[in-house]
Amino acid sequence: GENVEQHPSTLSVQEGDSAVIKCTYSDSASNYFPWYKQELGKGPQLIIDIRSNVGEKKDQRIAVTLNKTAKHFSLHITETQPEDSAVYFCAARDLQGAQKLVFGQGTRLTINP
Amino acid sequence: ETGVTQTPRHLVMGMTNKKSLKCEQHLGHNAMYWYKQSAKKPLELMFVYNFKEQTENNSVPSRFSPECPNSSHLFLHLHTLQPEDSALYLCASSQDFGGGAADTQYFGPGTRLTVL
Numbered sequence: 371g372e373n374v375e376q377h378p379s380t381l382s383v384q385e386g387d388s389a390v391i392k393c394t395y396s397d398s399a400s401n402y403f404p405w406y407k408q409e410l411g412k413g414p415q416l417i418i419d420i421r422s423n424v425g426e427k428k429d430q431r432i433a434v435t436l437n438k439t440a441k442h443f444s445l446h447i448t449e450t451q452p453e454d455s456a457v458y459f460c461a462a463r464d465l466q467g468a469q470k471l472v473f474g475q476g477t478r479l480t481i482n483p
Numbered sequence: 484e485t486g487v488t489q490t491p492r493h494l495v496m497g498m499t500n501k502k503s504l505k506c507e508q509h510l511g512h513n514a515m516y517w518y519k520q521s522a523k524k525p526l527e528l529m530f531v532y533n534f535k536e537q538t539e540n541n542s543v544p545s546r547f548s549p550e551c552p553n554s555s556h557l558f559l560h561l562h563t564l565q566p567e568d569s570a571l572y573l574c575a576s577s578q579d580f581g582g583g584a585a586d587t588q589y590f591g592p593g594t595r596l597t598v599l
Contacts, residue, residue: 402586404587404588406590411592412593413487413573413575413590413591413592413593414526414573414590416587416588416589419587459526463586470528470539470541471526473525473526475523475524475525476525
């Protein structure tokens with residue numbers, strides 16, 4: 371089955387700098403990759419997703435890139451702000467097979483003022 | 484977050500107790516999910532219901548029993564749990580469960596369960 375690895379497990383950046391979180395997946399059939407943000411005491415919230423027919427997607431300060439050949443995808447946050455501090459999860463799903471989301475282990479992002 | 488609500492938010496129970504977790508979605512979705520979130524582990528899918536029918540049981544022990552009386556409500560009945568079952572239990576819903584663009588999952592805030 372699908373296996374998703376996420377790095378780093380913790381990330382600390384200065385306010386205004388960029389943050390990058392990377393994920394790799396094992397199943398080449400996977401073609402849907404969402405990113406979730408989880409703040410303390412809340413459930414995960416979808417922030418951006420990408421499907422395999424595109425290589426990059428951007429929404430204001432957040433972007434996701436996908437390299438299907440290498441089977442990895444990344445979350446990029448620019449001009450970070452204190453409210454970006456949270457745990458971020460990547461996930462992958464095989465839309466042809468089990469159709470289950472498999473999550474990475476999470477990255478705790480801290481933005482230092 | 485008001486789209487998917489979960490009660491209770493916190494629950495402490497003994498190993499011999501029976502309790503239930505409740506999830507309600509106000510989004511008009513057809514699919515609902517239970518996930519387990521343990522410290523330092525990825526989110527684990529437990530159950531999937533699509534149009535009230537269970538489509539996925541991810542090898543979950545029988546001490547966890549789901550119930551989906553309609554597309555808006557999902558329960559997780561708990562009995563004779565173990566301390567290692569302590570975790571955050573998350574409910575999610577999506578418009579469909581068919582592999583298309585309507586599969587985006589929306590999560591509730593979770594129930595923090597502690598088994599003594």
